[in-house]
Amino acid sequence: MDTRLLLISHASTAAMRAARFPANDPLDARGLAEADAARARLSIPDDMAVFVSPAVCARDTASALGLAATVHEGLADMDYGRWHGLRLADLAVEAPQDLAAWTHDPDAAAHGGESFSQLVKRAGQWLDALDDTLSKGATRARDSVSSDGTNEAKNRALSAGTSSAPRNMQHVVAVTHAPVIRAAIVHALGASPDVFSRIEIAPLAIVELRRSRRGWTWWPASQ
Structure with a gap:
């Protein structure tokens, strides 16, 4: 079955606006307002997983967009190792060579975390x-429907892509991070x-990928 995947980058955080590496920061009031304003614009169908x-x-971000989402570790942000919470400006002074290598070399991971090449591999594994x-x-959703017959269970079946999607297309949304979306694009295109x-990738940007018999392709995000 073909797959249509919408990758959505999370709303901006205070750390992003301060040019600081993330440290599992929540959305602040500004980020929540941005996500709330984007909710109508994104118009995510109800039958998407x-x-x-x-x-x-x-x-x-997913909550502010009105999406009941399943957490998946494959969509986790890049591991920045020792740089979590640090400012780019400080690293430019304290470790300029390491920062320059990380900025230009996909195999560099001077922070002791994950390189971009490793992230491409991880994102590709999630996609495939x-x-x-x-x-x-x-299967879990169908089991729930048969066991309790409730509307809630039926809604879970819809969110798993088992109902109103065309027979030849399953629809998926993933709310994740800009580096993960970059990695997914690289994997989809078979690029270096x-x-x-x-x-x-800007905050709340949408990237659409589709998979058919010829593999993954990158489409203009039409929603």
Whole structure:
């Protein structure tokens, strides 16, 4: 079955606006207001399966968008190691060579965390396992429907992509982080991780990927 995936970057955080590496920060009032304003614009259909990064800012964004999402570790933000919570301006003074390497070399992980190349591999594994993830979710939802017959269980079945989606297309939303979306694009295109610095993902941006028999492709986000 073909898959249509909408990747949504979480709303801005105070750390992002201060050019600071994230430290599992929640959305502040400004970020929540941005996500709330985007809710009508994004118009996410009700029959999509929805996943979210375990980070607080991503879960806050999904909630503000009115999405009941399943947390998935495969959508977690890049691991910044020792740099979590630090400002770019401070690192530019204290460790300029390490910062320059991390900025330009996809294999660099001077902070002791995850390199961008490793993130591409992780994001690719999540993308390529998506069919199995959806199948397991649909099975759980169908079991719930048969066991209790409630509308709530039926809604879970819809969110797992088992109902109103066309027979040849399953629809998925994932609320995650800009680096993860960059990595997903690189994987979908079969591109070199070297291009990562040329991909910009703004807060609350949408990237659409589709998978068919010819593999993953990058589409203009039409919602």
